[in-house]
């Protein structure tokens with residue numbers, strides 16, 4: 001008999017992604033300025049969500065939503081080696097993701113999803129529901145939605161819809177500040193409308209603006225920064241978090257009593273002190289040789305400059321360091337014997353251990369081998385992944401600095417690097433104990449979503465559900 005039986009509402013999951021959001025800012029420094037996030041913290045469990053290695057936007061969000069590590073995915077950064085020759089690195093877009101993301105699994109189970117602005121979703125793939133692609137989308141001239149007609153709808157409401165600020169490594173801070181609000185306002189409005197329109201089970205949005213505001217304004221915020229300046233931009237990051245918190249309040253209006261809420265970041269943020277010029281260090285220490293003397297000034301690294309028959313190692317720049325050996329039988333003109341790879345890497349790491357800044361202060365290096373940190377190693381992985389100075393130092397790939405470190409960034413002003421600690425706030429629909437909880441990791445997110453939607457667990461997932469949080 002149906003009379004008297006309460007209809008059980010269908011479970012839903014709302015994922016609010018905040019790229020680069022820092023646990024210490026949300027949980028401590030800005031807590032009193034963020035009423036909606038604070039309320040979620042009072043209702044649920046929260047703590048550090050450890051990023052992957054490398055703690056870089058791509059592959060971090062994909063690691064989160066596939067529950068696979070970057071080695072299994074074969075994605076080691078925005079750009080990757082496509083093979084073992086010396087050709088330039090290629091960008092890892094959605095076509096590089098060979099594993100289902102959690103919304104693919106939810107779609108296949110005939111439940112509706114709404115996905116917007118999640119990194120590495122361009123070119124778009126079909127879902128049951130709606131998808132708007134991410135900051136890597138070239139422009140709104142391209143097909144950036146599924147289904148295709150949604151593009152027209154988005155552009156009708158937002159003729160100036162953008163995927164990212166045009167340049168966050170800029171000295172024009174006032175323009176950057178204004179642009180950060182404009183871009184994200186459109187993105188949030190479009191996502192808000194999708195939440196209204198679709199009868200969704202899973203909804204995911206990622207805000208890239210927090211990452212940009214921190215890279216652009218960190219030195220005004222952080223009194224420990226060597227270029228710290230107190231001025232009107234010193235409140236920019238705090239104000240931006242407050243504005244995002246207001247939007248979170250609006251999005252939460254779509255959550256009913258059967259909605260599980262998850263706030264997550266892919267990594268955190270920390271002060272950047274400078275850059276290790278890794279190819280220059282390799283050149284100055286005899287690991288990398290050039291065909292001809294360099295012209296005056298800094299030269300962009302290009303494989304065509306390298307005398308490969310004398311070169312044992314080279315690298316790329318970025319928020320972390322990657323070193324590739326020139327291995328005989330693997331690279332076209334390799335000279336390092338395959339049997340000597342281990343001892344060569346050991347020697348390289350030992351020598352890197354002597355690295356100091358211009359005042360003679362050591363810059364410690366954390367060196368990781370892919371086979372030691374990943375479940376499997378696919379694609380063309382770096383031979384070494386390097387974190388310098390606890391990630392207070394990034395790397396640059398250029399040549400001609402004349403010394404192994406630089407205080408300038410080769411791609412424009414940038415005040416912050418990524419930290420390994422991201423954050424989670426987990427508020428299951430049926431409630432849980434509230435308060436600070438144990439550290440978890442990115443790959444725990446997808447299993448949590450499947451369990452919340454009462455879908456079968458995927459035995460190939462590398463993470464474990466947050467439902468068993470301590």
Ligand SMILES: [Zn+2]
Pocket residue numbers: 019020056057058060211266267
């Ligand atoms: Zn990120």
